[in-house]
Amino acid sequence: xxxxxxxxxxxxxxxxxxxxxxxxxxxxxxxxxxxxxxxxxxxxxxxxxxxxxxxxxxxxxxxxxxxxxxxxxxxxxxxxxxxxxxxxxxxxxxxxxxxxxxxxxxxxxxxxxxxxxxxxxxxxxxxxxxxxxxxxxxxxxxxxxxxxxxxxxxxxxxxxxxxxxxxxxxxxxxxxxxxxxxxxxxxxxxxxxxxxxxxxxxxxxxxxxxxxxxxxxxxxxxxxxxxxxxxxxxxxxxxxxxxxxxxxxxxxxxxxxxxxxxxxxxxxxxxxxxxxxxxxxxxxxxxxxxxxxxxxxxxxxxxxxxxxxxxxxxxxxxxxxxxx
Amino acid sequence: xxxxxxxxxxxxxxxxxxxxxxxxxxxxxxxxxxxxxxxxxxxxxxxxxxxxxxxxxxxxxxxxxxxxxxxxxxxxxxxxxxxxxxxxxxxxxxxxxxxxxxxxxxxxxxxxxxxxxxxxxxxxxxxxxxxxxxxxxxxxxxxxxxxxxxxxxxxxxxxxxxxxxxxxxxxxxxxxxxxxxxxxxxxxxxxxxxxxxxxxxxxxxxxxxxxxxxxxxxx
Numbered sequence: 001x002x003x004x005x006x007x008x009x010x011x012x013x014x015x016x017x018x019x020x021x022x023x024x025x026x027x028x029x030x031x032x033x034x035x036x037x038x039x040x041x042x043x044x045x046x047x048x049x050x051x052x053x054x055x056x057x058x059x060x061x062x063x064x065x066x067x068x069x070x071x072x073x074x075x076x077x078x079x080x081x082x083x084x085x086x087x088x089x090x091x092x093x094x095x096x097x098x099x100x101x102x103x104x105x106x107x108x109x110x111x112x113x114x115x116x117x118x119x120x121x122x123x124x125x126x127x128x129x130x131x132x133x134x135x136x137x138x139x140x141x142x143x144x145x146x147x148x149x150x151x152x153x154x155x156x157x158x159x160x161x162x163x164x165x166x167x168x169x170x171x172x173x174x175x176x177x178x179x180x181x182x183x184x185x186x187x188x189x190x191x192x193x194x195x196x197x198x199x200x201x202x203x204x205x206x207x208x209x210x211x212x213x214x215x216x217x218x219x220x221x222x223x224x225x226x227x228x229x230x231x232x233x234x235x236x237x238x239x240x241x242x243x244x245x246x247x248x249x250x251x252x253x254x255x256x257x258x259x260x261x262x263x264x265x266x267x268x269x270x271x272x273x274x275x276x277x278x279x280x281x282x283x284x285x286x287x288x289x290x291x292x293x294x295x296x297x298x299x300x301x302x303x304x305x306x307x308x309x310x311x312x313x314x315x316x317x318x319x320x321x322x323x324x
Numbered sequence: 325x326x327x328x329x330x331x332x333x334x335x336x337x338x339x340x341x342x343x344x345x346x347x348x349x350x351x352x353x354x355x356x357x358x359x360x361x362x363x364x365x366x367x368x369x370x371x372x373x374x375x376x377x378x379x380x381x382x383x384x385x386x387x388x389x390x391x392x393x394x395x396x397x398x399x400x401x402x403x404x405x406x407x408x409x410x411x412x413x414x415x416x417x418x419x420x421x422x423x424x425x426x427x428x429x430x431x432x433x434x435x436x437x438x439x440x441x442x443x444x445x446x447x448x449x450x451x452x453x454x455x456x457x458x459x460x461x462x463x464x465x466x467x468x469x470x471x472x473x474x475x476x477x478x479x480x481x482x483x484x485x486x487x488x489x490x491x492x493x494x495x496x497x498x499x500x501x502x503x504x505x506x507x508x509x510x511x512x513x514x515x516x517x518x519x520x521x522x523x524x525x526x527x528x529x530x531x532x533x534x535x536x537x538x539x540x541x542x543x
């Protein structure tokens with residue numbers, strides 16, 4: 001500490017009332033100049049970083065790309081939409097009532113929120129698009145499907161789904177013969193529709209002209225394994241700290257480190273209810289951060305761990321403190 | 325003849341006059357645009373507050389440029405891509421400065437002396453920034469936005485938020501990012517800054533009354 005003395009260094013000095021107007025020494029300050037200098041320096045820094053490092057912009061995945069690159073996964077996913085076992089078909093709120101969804105203890109917030117974004121996976125992702133097909137075989141299969149009872153439809157789709165899971169390499173083209181009804185023809189028809197690129201447009205527009213809602217397209221894409229494999233290959237998976245990662249080596253949303261951290265550790269990493277548990281925990285911690293000034297113990301940490309001695313070291317060396 | 329704007333005691337009688345008077349009482353010009361600061365405001369840690377605001381200004385500026393040509397512009401234009409990059413790096417700098425500012429204020433116990441609301445608005449601004457940035461990542465209309473939206477939906481749906489905030493709805497996300505979120509962030513940021521100006525910068529922990537000396541250049 002500096003040898004500069006002051007009256008405050010004498011024993012028994014009273015602490016400054018932080019609520020009272022400052023009565024101690026001041027220094028010159030130009031708030032507008034400070035702002036302009038900051039704007040200039042930060043601007044040069046941002047422009048430099050942008051010019052040197054650019055930014056990622058990997059093209060979006062299309063359904064056509066998926067159908068061509070991994071037709072087996074595509075057909076399997078379409079089948080699962082029909083038998084109601086895909087992620088979206090069995091999701092629950094806000095898309096449908098086919099699942100309970102996550103819960104936070106006794107709080108079933110997901111279910112209570114209700115079906116506000118209704119999605120019928122089988123109908124919107126498979127049946128409706130097939131209506132646009134000009135292939136007579138597809139239309140015949142579709143007519144057979146629509147004429148059948150719901151139980152019969154489920155039986156056909158489930159049989160085909162099971163057969164695919166038992167086929168070599170889960171390849172739909174290698175399934176053994178069975179009672180699949182029109183399902184193989186329908187899923188094959190959807191595959192062909194997707195390969196031409198038509199399905200991208202059909203799902204995106206949903207029959208409308210103007211459209212900005214991609215819920216059905218994205219849910220269908222996410223139901224398959226293709227998108228997930230691409231994400232994992234780019235270290236974006238949930239168990240790869242993916243939430244704070246970015247394509248390539250660019251920085252991502254690093255500020256989500258704590259949120260994604262919980263997904264890496266038990267019990268969250270092995271819980272089927274992790275999304276709600278982590279959200280609940282983060283909401284609690286966030287509330288704690290907001291209320292730091294009101295929480296005894298936490299609000300005392302700055303006094304107990306004197307990092308402030310570094311921040312104000314010049315001031316203390318010149319004027320001393322109540323500890324001096 | 326028009327009615328006088330003040331009562332016989334000189335107090336304003338109009339709503340405008342009363343608001344102006346209260347504003348000047350709480351935040352006089354010399355507090356809003358000061359030419360001096362307490363001597364203890366002399367550390368690098370104080371730079372990060374204004375640096376955060378400067379980064380926000382560049383984020384807003386580059387964002388406004390991006391709106392001029394539409395959301396697909398940056399996919400096909402070198403100039404558009406540069407402004408997208410400027411937007412991204414502005415955001416990265418913004419969060420970098422803001423987190424340091426936040427930690428600094430924590431270790432300085434900056435909520436002391438009737439400054440608790442300043443802390444609260446600062447943290448809320450941080451949270452609003454996370455939400456605003458998140459909607460930006462969602463509306464990139466590339467692989468990133470496909471991936472992030474399909475992943476994030478589960479967390480939001482799990483607590484019921486997804487029923488109202490559908491991350492797969494590009495139109496909703498885009499409007500939130502371009503209008504609602506920055507407006508909310510702007511309001512809370514202005515409120516935070518005004519509180520800082522009104523209450524002043526918190527004195528050091530363990531600062532003693534009546535120091536009796538002055539630094540070079542001090543008044």
